Amino acid sequence: MSTAINRYTRHYINGQWVESTGAESFESFNPATGQPLSHTRFGSEADADAAVQAAQTAQAALALTTRQERLDMLQRIAASYSKHQAALVDAVQQSLGAPRMLCERLQVPAGLMQVQAWSRVLADFPFEEQRGPHLLLQQPVGVSLCITSWNWPLNGPMGVLLPALAAGCATVWKPSEHASATAVLLAQVMHDAGLPPGAFNMVLGNGHVVGRRLVGDPAVAMVSFTGSVAAGNAIGQASVAQSKRVVLELGGKSPFIVLPDADLPAAVKACMTGLLRNSGQSCNAPARLLVPRERLAEAEAVAAAVANHLVIGDPAEPGTQMGPLGNEMHYQTVQRFIEHGLRDGAHLVAGGTGHPQGLEAGCYARPTVFSRVPDDAFIVQEEAFGPVLVIQDYGDVDEAVELANRSEFGLSAYVVGGAEQARQVARRLQAGMVHINGAEMDLGMPFGGVKHSGLGRKFGPEGLKAYLEPQSILVPAAA
Template sequence: MSVVRSYNHYIDGGPKKSLGQGVIARHSSAHGGHLADYAAGNQHDVDAAVAAARSAFNGEWGNSTGERRATILNRFADLLEANVEKLATIEAEEVGKPIRFARGEVMGAANLTRFAAALAWQLSGEAFTHLGPDKLGLVTREPCGVVGLITPWNFPLLTLFQKLPYALAAGCTVVLKPSEFTSGTSLEVAALATQAGVPAGVINVVTGTGDAVGSAIVAHPDVDLISFTGSTRVGKQILRAAADTVKKVALELGGKGANIVFADADIEAALDGVLLGFTFNQGQLCVAGSRLLVESSIAAAFVEQLAARAGRLRIGLPLNEDTDIASLIHQGHVESLVRHVKTAQEEGATLVAGGKRLGGEFENGFYMAPTVMTDVRPDMRLFRDEVFGPVLSVTTFDTADEAVSLANDTEYGLANGVWTKDIDKALTVSRCLRSGTVFVNTYLEGAPQMPLGGFKQSGLGRENGLEGLHEYTELKSTVIKTGSRAPVLGHTM
C-alpha cells in the first residue's frame, strides 16, 4: 500500500491549513485502502480564498496581456504532460477508473490548456464607426472577475480543464471546490500552475463538502460567476442560491443520451460505439449513451452480440494496465444501481446481462458488471432516470420519426448518437435531436474547438470552443464623443 497523501487547502499561492476542524479521508473504491486526507473547509476558508482571488484580479492578473496569459498557460500544459503518470495515478485511484483512461484525461487537459492559450491571444471586440461624424462605438470583452468552479467526482481533472484554462485565458481568478471524494488532482495542478508562473491568488482550492464549501462559494457576494458540473438536482439549487446575488451561472448537468442504431448502420462500429457509450468510466458520465434505440429488424441479433462483447470486458483494479472496467465511486452508488435494475425488472424489463454487484475477488470494492436490459418502455424509470452507471436500457423502433421521438422523450438534452450509412438520414435525424451534441457513427469523440453543453435540463452555457472563453467575460459598450465635427468633403478645415 502506498503512503497516504495528505493535503491542505491551496490559497494565495501555496498550501494553507484549514480554519475549520476535521479531515476528509478518501478510501479506495476498488480495494478499501486509505488513499488520502483532505482538509474539511468552511466559510472562513472560502472567505480567505475569495479575498486572495479578488486581490489577484484587481492586481496584475486582471490587467495582464493576452500574450502573457498565453505564455503561462502553455508552460502549464507542459507541466501537465511532464507529470502525466503522477496525475493519472491519483486520478485512477481516487475515482476508481482504469489508469490508461486516466492518462488520456491528463493529456486531454493539456490540449484544452493549449487551446485556451491560443484563444488568449485573440480575445477581440468590435468598433462601430457609423454612429455619426462625432461618435465612435466600442464593444469590448472584459474578464468577469472572481469565478467559483465546482467540479464533480467522475472526471475531476477533465471537467476542471473544461473551465480553468478558459477562465485564466480571459483574465479571471478562481476559487475551486473539487469533489470531496476526488480532490487530489485539483490540488496537484494548482501547485503546477504556480510553478508555471500563475501569480499567487489566481488559483485557489478549498476542499470540503458541498454544504460547507460549495454553498459558501455560491452565496459569496464577491464571487462574480459560478461554473458547475454535476447533477441537475444540485444545479437547480445553485440557480436558486445565485439569485440572491444575481451572479452569472454556467451549468453542465445531467443527461440521458440515446444511441440510435438503424438497420443500415455499420454494425461492427455501432456495437463498439454503443458498448463504449455505456461502459466508459463505468458509465459514470453525463454524456453516457445509457439508452439504446435500435431498429426492430436487427434488435435481437444486435443485443445478443452487444451482451457478448460486454461480457468480454476485463474487470479489474484501476492501476492494472489491462483493466477495461474498474470500480464505482462508493457503496451507496453501486447499491443504487442494483435497485434501479430491480425496479426495472418489476416494471417489466428483461435482464439480459449483468445486473448484480460483483463479489469474490472484488468483494472489498464497489464493482458491477456491465448490464443490459431489454423491453424497456418510455414510462419506465430506467428509460427516464440518469442511472449513472454501466446499465443500458434497450428500446426498439420502426421508423426514423419514432426514433427521434423516443430520443427526445426526456427532460435532458446533453448528447445523442446516430448510427447509419445514409448521410441524408444522419443529417435529418441530427437536426431533429434536442441535444447540445450529436455523435454520428461515433460516440464520445470531441475536440477543444467544439462547444459542450446541453439543451433543456442538461444545463446553461457552453464549455470549450470560443464560446467556452466567452463564458468568463462581460461585454462592455463604450460610446466616445470626438468633440468636433468631422470635415465635410469638398470643404477645407
C-alpha cells in the same frame, strides 16, 4: 499489506499552501480494494472567505494582463502539468479506479488537450470589435468560482479553470471531496507554473459548508458548476438571486440512434464502448440505444456479448478494460438503479446486481443491459451514471427521433448511419451536442445541455464568453 494513507489538510490560497481551519474531515477508500486511501480535512467558512478575498485582490491586476501574458500563463501551466503527469496518472488510477490505459491515454492527457484548445481560442478571440464609430469590448466578468465533480478529475477542472484565467478572471476552485488527490496535485501544477498570487485558489470542502459559502459570497461574479441536477438547480437559483453569471453542466441520458442502413453490430459495439469507457461515469455517455424494431434481438445479442466478455478488474493491470465505480456510495446508487429496472419487469439482457465473479472486494459493478421496457420507465428516463444500458426499439426514423427527445435531459446524442440522413436526424434532436458516425469530442466546439442537462456552454469561443462581459464604448459620430 497496508498502504500509507495520504492526508490532505491544506488549501491553496493567495499563492501559498495554508492549513485548513475546518473541523470536519472526509475519508476516501481505494475503489478497487476498499482499503483506506486518504484523509481530507474540510475547509471552514473562514477558509472560503480567505480564498475569495485573495481572488478579489488579484482580480484588478489580472484583468489588465495582455493576451500574450495570458497565453504565456497557459504555456507555463502546460509545462508544469507535463512534469507532473506520471503522478497524476497514479492519482487518478488509485482514487477513481480508472484503468491504467484510460488514465495514460485520456484521463490525464485530457488536461494538456485543454491547455492546447484554450490557447487556440485565446489566440484568436476578438476582445475588441469596432461597430461603426463605437467600440465593443469583452471585459473579464470578475472573480469566478469553479465547482467540479470527481468522474473526470483533471479534464473537468481544466475545462473551467483555464478559460477563466484566459479571460482574465481570478478563480476559486472547490473540487469534489472524492477527488482530493488529483486536486492537490493540480493545485501544485498551478503553483509551479508561477501564477500571480490570488489568480488561482483552491479550497477543499463539502457542498453544504464551503460550497454554499462560496456561492453566496457577493464578491463572486460567476459560478461554474458540474454535478447533479438537484445541486445545480440550487446553485443556479442562489446565483441568479445575486445576479451572478452561471454555467451548469448537469445530468444526461444520451440516446444512441442506429439508423436502418447502419452496420448494426459495429454500431452497438461502439455504443457499448462509449458507455463503458469510464465505467459509465460520464454525463454524456450513450446510455440509451435505439435500434430498428425488427433488429432488436440482434442488438440484444451483440450488447450481451460485449458486456459478458469485457475485461473487468484491477485498474493497474494493463489489460483491464473497466475498473470499479468511483466510490462505495455511488456503487450503492447504481445497484439501486439496477434493482429498480428488475422490479419494473425490464428484460435483463446481461449483468444485474452485485459484483462480477471474483471481484467481491471494492466497488466493481456488472455491465448491465436492459431491454423491452416502457418508454416512461424509471431506467429509461433517469440517469444511472454507471455501466447500465437501456435498449429501445423503434418502427421508423420519426419514432426514433421522438423517443430520443422524450427525455428531461438533452446533453449529448449519437447517430450512426448514412451521412445525409444522419445529419438530418441530428438537426431534429434536442441535445447540445450530437456525434455523427463516431465523431469524437472536439474541445473547439461548445459543449453543454438543454432542458435539465444544464445552462450555458463550455469549450470553444462560446465557453470563453461565459467569463466575459460585453462593454459598449460609445463615441459621437463624426461630423
